[in-house]
Amino acid sequence: YWNICDEAKKRLIIKKAFKCKKDKNKLEELLDKISMAKCEWPMVTDDDIDKYNEELSNYNLIDFDDMIYNFINIIKDISIPNTIAILTDELQDTNFPQLEMLRELQAKLQCNMIGVADDDQVLYQWRGARPENVSDFIKLFNCNVLNMGYNFRSCSDIVKASKNLIEKN
Secondary structure: OOOOHHHHHHHHHHHOOOOOOOOOHHHHHHHHHHHOOOOOOOOOOOHHHHHHHHHHHHEEEEEHHHHHHHHHHHOOOOOOOOOEEEEOOOOOOOOOOHHHHHHHHHHHOEEEEEEEOOOOOOHHHHHHHOOHHHHHHHHOOOOOOOOOOOOOOOOOHHHHHHHHHHOOO
């Protein structure tokens, strides 16, 4: 079992391992580099990433990104009955490893996949989210697309005003 390395611990580990306690720029560069590397599938490592992962291992820690990678590896080796469907909400905010995790789950479970998304609302691009994951999900799992055609979040006055503004642009 592992313990979760939160962002505060992550900063401490990087400061210690890379001797950058007083170099805020180096710390931020390393945080970004590690985060971006762990948003790719498969993860491409270098000496810095390997050193960071080794430090986590020394403390029996995994960071939030590692949970996805570990889950992908674990799901390959277990047996689960195929009586479920998987629903992924906010699909537009997924990154490559998360899409790979869904692919592994579907391959293992041979289940139906359901995705809910609004590709106009990608909020987590800084974490590797891509609106293309919506179309990739549709192709990968051979999904039917159902458009709600109705806005459940806003009152009709806001929807009408927005539609009018969009039509004039």
